[in-house]
Amino acid sequence: MAKLGVNIGKLSLKNPVMTASGTFGYGLEFADFINLNDLGGFIVKGTTLNPREGNDYPRMAETPSGMLNCVGLQNKGVDHFCKEIYPQLEHLDTNVIVNVSGSTLEDYVECASRINALPHVPAIELNISCPNVKAGGMAFGVTPEGAASVVKAVRQAYDKTLIVKLSPNVTSIADIAKAVEAEGADSVSLINTLMGMSIDIERRKSRLSIGTGGLSGPCVKPVALRMVWQVTQAVNIPIVGLGGIMNATDAIEFIMAGATAIEIGTANFIDPAVTIKVVNGINEWLDNHGVKDVNEIVGCLKV
Amino acid sequence: MKKYILDLRVVAVEHPREGYALLKLTNDEGTLPEMVPGQFVEVKVDKADGVFLRRPISINRICREANELWLLVHAVGEGTRTLYNIQAGDTLNCVLPLGNGFTTTHPAGNKVLLVGGGVGTAPLLAYGEYLKERGVHPSFLLGGRSAKDLLQLDLFEQVGPVYITTEDASLGEKGFVTQHSVLEAEHFDAISTCGPKPMMMAVARYAHAKGITCEASLENLMACGLGACLCCVEKNHEGHNVCVCKEGPVFNTEQLQWQN
Numbered sequence: 001m002a003k004l005g006v007n008i009g010k011l012s013l014k015n016p017v018m019t020a021s022g023t024f025g026y027g028l029e030f031a032d033f034i035n036l037n038d039l040g041g042f043i044v045k046g047t048t049l050n051p052r053e054g055n056d057y058p059r060m061a062e063t064p065s066g067m068l069n070c071v072g073l074q075n076k077g078v079d080h081f082c083k084e085i086y087p088q089l090e091h092l093d094t095n096v097i098v099n100v101s102g103s104t105l106e107d108y109v110e111c112a113s114r115i116n117a118l119p120h121v122p123a124i125e126l127n128i129s130c131p132n133v134k135a136g137g138m139a140f141g142v143t144p145e146g147a148a149s150v151v152k153a154v155r156q157a158y159d160k161t162l163i164v165k166l167s168p169n170v171t172s173i174a175d176i177a178k179a180v181e182a183e184g185a186d187s188v189s190l191i192n193t194l195m196g197m198s199i200d201i202e203r204r205k206s207r208l209s210i211g212t213g214g215l216s217g218p219c220v221k222p223v224a225l226r227m228v229w230q231v232t233q234a235v236n237i238p239i240v241g242l243g244g245i246m247n248a249t250d251a252i253e254f255i256m257a258g259a260t261a262i263e264i265g266t267a268n269f270i271d272p273a274v275t276i277k278v279v280n281g282i283n284e285w286l287d288n289h290g291v292k293d294v295n296e297i298v299g300c301l302k303v
Numbered sequence: 304m305k306k307y308i309l310d311l312r313v314v315a316v317e318h319p320r321e322g323y324a325l326l327k328l329t330n331d332e333g334t335l336p337e338m339v340p341g342q343f344v345e346v347k348v349d350k351a352d353g354v355f356l357r358r359p360i361s362i363n364r365i366c367r368e369a370n371e372l373w374l375l376v377h378a379v380g381e382g383t384r385t386l387y388n389i390q391a392g393d394t395l396n397c398v399l400p401l402g403n404g405f406t407t408t409h410p411a412g413n414k415v416l417l418v419g420g421g422v423g424t425a426p427l428l429a430y431g432e433y434l435k436e437r438g439v440h441p442s443f444l445l446g447g448r449s450a451k452d453l454l455q456l457d458l459f460e461q462v463g464p465v466y467i468t469t470e471d472a473s474l475g476e477k478g479f480v481t482q483h484s485v486l487e488a489e490h491f492d493a494i495s496t497c498g499p500k501p502m503m504m505a506v507a508r509y510a511h512a513k514g515i516t517c518e519a520s521l522e523n524l525m526a527c528g529l530g531a532c533l534c535c536v537e538k539n540h541e542g543h544n545v546c547v548c549k550e551g552p553v554f555n556t557e558q559l560q561w562q563n
Contacts, residue, residue, distance in 0.1 A: 029527075060524055
């Protein structure tokens, strides 16, 4: 058994496998299939200061090797999380991380500071990259200045591990990563979904209620890997890699590209027990290759 | 109800009509999990071009003695066409049981009308059998464009009275289910419906006008089936988006915005 433990800022993970926000509910939805404590951590759905209904139906379109969604950050607000959901999660022996979203700097800061008060949430993932909300998230995440402004403000209100989730819908993701590192982010996670479309030619309409959506699944993996590799060379903080990971091989690719930890997203919809299979698969690969510690292969890629 | 991921073996495949496949599945590892009519199964579709997500299929019949679960599949897209071509002996990876089923608390002696259209009749067979076993009296009102759209009629007839409408008058009364004379001739204590949404909405309006409790089983597009992806939402009566996969697929129609 190889050593699987990794660190992201002050956060210790028992293994590098986490789940991507918006694909794993509050974890509880998957408790019949896996032992949540076997995960390095899981990231609960995007949480905003005030409740959000999200976008209208239809919100999903299947694509070759993936899917588009335009859920639009539907959630019941941070106070609902703190009062109703947190008590069900606080006893877990894994890292429960909250994905924090917003549409104004003030909302981000207030939401993050309320999460800061929860002793058993050791980190937040700051979502500055949701493509499905007007004036929200991605508006900040597409320029280095915008990204830096949110991270600077939240950093002052949040003293635990701060992971910033980056948008791939930018010209240079490495520049954005450098900007958030400079403002005190402990880590960056990437990539969020790629903006896309799908059209029903008989109805001459988009298959998504707001026209566009975020693309996820194995179809985005090559793009995600490339971006993880580019960001690895640009920053010194640890990277959390995600984008189309379906199995342990995919996860190891991200780790070799430079990710210290990974998130599994859309694959949870196909196999609700995939996370544990990836943990076991990474361990098996390391053992088979005589690697004693997963950290030895982080960023080992030779081009 | 605990959910499972199971590899179920296809015992037999029947094609009741062109374009429809009845898949009879069993669990070789043990008895099938506890489940109730109205719940559904997320089926993994292997080796289908362009198919990435599982396909949600309602439970057509639960045969405890034979340890069989029946799924009725209408081949409409690449995923369901692949399921249509499944052979006996193949294995289907299934996540089940998902969602909330039909009402299980009707008192014995009550009369419940089950209204179905097209392949939406599938879960009503399981539900009719469930009700009959508990002393509730189910009747079926089934509609289709034409006689060829109505499936498993012999099985429905073993469970309760069957009333039929077709749009082309090829079987039963001509018209839509909501125009059938049985609705005026008989009294029912409750209605459950599954089928095309316009049909279910019309049934819900009829029930509302008559003051009869009505529940409907929805089939919004979904990805996970577990309440995680939030893609399959329907607006409830308070204007909030709720997941069909988790809060439904069966809803009391008074809880939806279907009255106007």
